[in-house]
Amino acid sequence: MNRKLIAYQAAAIALTAGLIGAAAAASVSEPAEPPSAEFRKLDVNRDGYLSRAETRRIRGFDKAFNEADDNRDRRLDADEFVKAQSIHERIRAGQYVDDSVITARVKAALVKDRALSALAVSVETHKGTVLLSGFVDSESQARRAAELAAGVQGVVDVKNALTVKS
Numbered sequence: 685m686n687r688k689l690i691a692y693q694a695a696a697i698a699l700t701a702g703l704i705g706a707a708a709a710a711s712v713s714e715p716a717e718p719p720s721a722e723f724r725k726l727d728v729n730r731d732g733y734l735s736r737a738e739t740r741r742i743r744g745f746d747k748a749f750n751e752a753d754d755n756r757d758r759r760l761d762a763d764e765f766v767k768a769q770s771i772h773e774r775i776r777a778g779q780y781v782d783d784s785v786i787t788a789r790v791k792a793a794l795v796k797d798r799a800l801s802a803l804a805v806s807v808e809t810h811k812g813t814v815l816l817s818g819f820v821d822s823e824s825q826a827r828r829a830a831e832l833a834a835g836v837q838g839v840v841d842v843k844n845a846l847t848v849k850s
Contacts, residue, residue: 719732719765723765732761735759736749744775748768752764752765752771789836790809790836793835793836794833799828804818805820813839813842814833816842816844819846819847820846820849822848823848825848826846830846
């Protein structure tokens, strides 16, 4: 009987040790990818994290930084930085599409207006700011083109560089 009890205790200890070992192995995650060259370049203090100050060199990165900072420690590790880069690219691509849509809407508004020769007006858009350039017959046409552009949804500002033909 004593031998059976010892055998059961030994089996229980072995089983417990096996379960503890398995749990410890499961809690250890795969080693993360080494930081990218861009991450290492931005990490000027070499602490393995990027602060907001270190990412300031990347234009328009604040929103991506905030969204990727999963643990809200106000710094990005290498994995969070990869996520932030992806978010930043998505935002930039969306901005390009938005600018293209604004340009198309402004051109359509100019074409619809019978008082303007829309073919003589060039429209460019960057971050919602519309630049009108080209030639028009009168100052009133230049003002009208700017008014039409300003009335388009998504337009933040209008730079009127239209020239009146003399």
